Amino acid sequence: MVELSLSELSKNPALLDTLEEIAEVKNRKTRSIKGYFIPARFEERFRELLEELDYESFKARNRSLGLEGSFDDATLSDGLD
Structure with a gap:
């Protein structure tokens, strides 16, 4: 490295x-x-991990904005419609 x-x-x-x-x-x-x-040639190996990390960041942003718990259905706060 x-x-x-x-x-x-x-x-x-x-x-x-x-x-x-x-x-x-x-x-x-x-x-x-x-x-x-990480060079792009390694993308295939990391794609799934990157998507999971991106989704976790998305949920954390929603929590920090107070969006979680403000809906009756919790699936809305994590971006799933």
């Missing part, structure tokens, strides 16, 4: 075009991990 800093990416975003492996994106000042870059 390659390690990239936020400053490297902000100065040279074309780095992402040349990456062939997974990269860990870090803030070198705070030493905190900000995210991961």
Whole structure:
């Protein structure tokens, strides 16, 4: 796994075009991990996981907006009609 800093990416975003492996994106000042870059060639392996994570984020946004529990039918608050 390659390690990239936020400053490297902000100065040279074309780095992402040349990456062939997974990269860990870090803030070198705070030493905190900000995210991961996964090349598109791995998409098939991660597609289902990404959809699950996206759905969980969607439900959390609805909860934070107070939409959960404001309907008689709980299926409406999770986006299912």
